[in-house]
Amino acid sequence: MKHADFIIVSWILSFVPIALYAWRIARQARRLDPFVDEGDKPWT
Amino acid sequence: MSNATTSVPPPTRTVATRNLGLIALGGSVVLAMLGLFFTAEDVDQGSSVRIMYVHVPTAWVAYLAFVFTAACSAGHLWGKKHSLNLDRLAGASAEVGVIFMGVTLVTGSLWGRLSWGTYWQWDPRLTTTAFLFVTYVGYLAVRGLGGTHQQRAKRSAIVAMFAVLEIPLVHFSVLIWRSLHQEATVLRPNGDVTMDGLMLFTLVFGVAVFTTIFAWLVLHRNRVLALLDAVELRGIDAALAVRRAEEVTP
Numbered sequence: 001m002k003h004a005d006f007i008i009v010s011w012i013l014s015f016v017p018i019a020l021y022a023w024r025i026a027r028q029a030r031r032l033d034p035f036v037d038e039g040d041k042p043w044t
Numbered sequence: 045m046s047n048a049t050t051s052v053p054p055p056t057r058t059v060a061t062r063n064l065g066l067i068a069l070g071g072s073v074v075l076a077m078l079g080l081f082f083t084a085e086d087v088d089q090g091s092s093v094r095i096m097y098v099h100v101p102t103a104w105v106a107y108l109a110f111v112f113t114a115a116c117s118a119g120h121l122w123g124k125k126h127s128l129n130l131d132r133l134a135g136a137s138a139e140v141g142v143i144f145m146g147v148t149l150v151t152g153s154l155w156g157r158l159s160w161g162t163y164w165q166w167d168p169r170l171t172t173t174a175f176l177f178v179t180y181v182g183y184l185a186v187r188g189l190g191g192t193h194q195q196r197a198k199r200s201a202i203v204a205m206f207a208v209l210e211i212p213l214v215h216f217s218v219l220i221w222r223s224l225h226q227e228a229t230v231l232r233p234n235g236d237v238t239m240d241g242l243m244l245f246t247l248v249f250g251v252a253v254f255t256t257i258f259a260w261l262v263l264h265r266n267r268v269l270a271l272l273d274a275v276e277l278r279g280i281d282a283a284l285a286v287r288r289a290e291e292v293t294p
Contacts, residue, residue, distance in 0.1 A: 006158050007094050010151045011076065014098040017143055018257060025264045029054040032271040036055075040274035043058055043267060 056267035064260045071253035078246040086243075092158040093243075099151040101250035102144045103173075105258050107211050109141025110180065112262075114208035117201035128273065129266070131197035134204055135187050136265035138180055140258055145177045160224060168217040169225035176214050179207045193273055 038044060079097035086093035116134035120127055152170070153163045164170065187200045213220075218227045239247070 003091065003158065006154050007080070007091060010095045010154045011080065011098055013150050013154075014102065014147050015072065017147060018261070021140075021143055022261060022264070025056070025261070025268055026054040029056045029264070029268050029271065030052060032268065032275055033055040035275045035278065036271050037274075040271065041055060041267070043056070 054264070055271070056264045061260060061263050064256060064263070068253065068256040068260050071249070071256060075246070075250050075253045078242070078249065083243050083246050084240060089159060092155060095151055095155040095158075097246050097250045099148060099155055100247060101254040102151070103148040104251055105254040106141045106144035106148055107215070108255065109137045109144060109258060109262075110176075110204075110208055110211060113138045113141065113183075113204050117204040120197055121201045121205070126194065126197070128193055128197055129270070131193075131201065132266050132269040132273070133262065134201065135184075135269060136262045137258075138183055138187075138204070139265060140261045142177065142180045142184065144254070144258070145173070145180065149173060149177060165224055167224040168221040169214070169223050172210070172214040172217045176207075176210045179210060183207055193276075 075097065079094050083094070083097075085091045113134045116130045116137065120130040120134065123130065149170075152173075156165070156170075157163050183200060183203050186203050187196060189196070189199070191199075217223060218225050
């Protein structure tokens with residue numbers, strides 16, 4: 001890899017895991033939603 | 045099917061978390077512009093210093109996450125109500141901390157390849173950081189063990205109280221032992237910061253952006269953990285009801 005490639009890869013590898021984790025949380029929330037009542041969601 | 049699952053907003057979203065997410069997203073774009081294009085190259089390291097704007101903030105925010113985990117765990121252990129919400133916050137924070145610590149290790153490895161010519165050395169800072177990462181992976185494994193929610197909360201809180209003691213060891217490892225890793229540039233014992241103004245601003249801005257991302261992720265994850273606990277309790281209640289019905293009918 002070239003010098004600049006290391007920098008670009010570093011930045012990509014910083015944000016991609018965070019984005020994947022956020023996507024996983026959102027997907028899990030949608031899957032659980034039908035099984036809970038509104039009372040189980042005090043933030044709403 | 046995919047439309048139905050992707051178009052509906054997640055039930056953990058509120059106006060506050062949506063705004064926080066937008067701030068985090070906008071901040072990340074500005075950080076990338078500053079870090080990759082507008083800041084100057086370093087006199088010694090050249091352009092590889094641009095890795096610093098993600099490597100250092102993720103490390104600091106990972107420390108913050110683990111300290112927050114310990115604080116919530118202490119709140120659970122010694123609080124009058126032994127709040128399960130504090131336990132879930134501790135778990136959410138540790139998960140995000142592990143991701144940030146993983147990012148720190150990967151970006152540090154790539155930076156090390158450019159600066160030292162190698163991806164990994166069993167150097168005091170690198171070794172203690174890897175040990176901290178593994179410790180919190182272990183903490184998450186402990187959270188996954190069986191038992192009631194209160195049992196989970198108590199045992200993981202005790203682990204968190206011990207695990208956080210590693211952070212000073214990681215931070216001061218470059219001073220305690222002879223290390224290949226450079227000493228602190230900003231958090232120096234004498235308080236003297238020798239860094240260009242825009243570089244320092246970008247670094248501090250990076251910390252602010254990753255702290256916002258951390259808060260956004262922890263809020264959502266905490267709510268998902270609350271939903272998981274509610275579903276689990278509902279399942280237990282349903283199973284108990286079936287069992288009681290079986291006992292009543294001859």
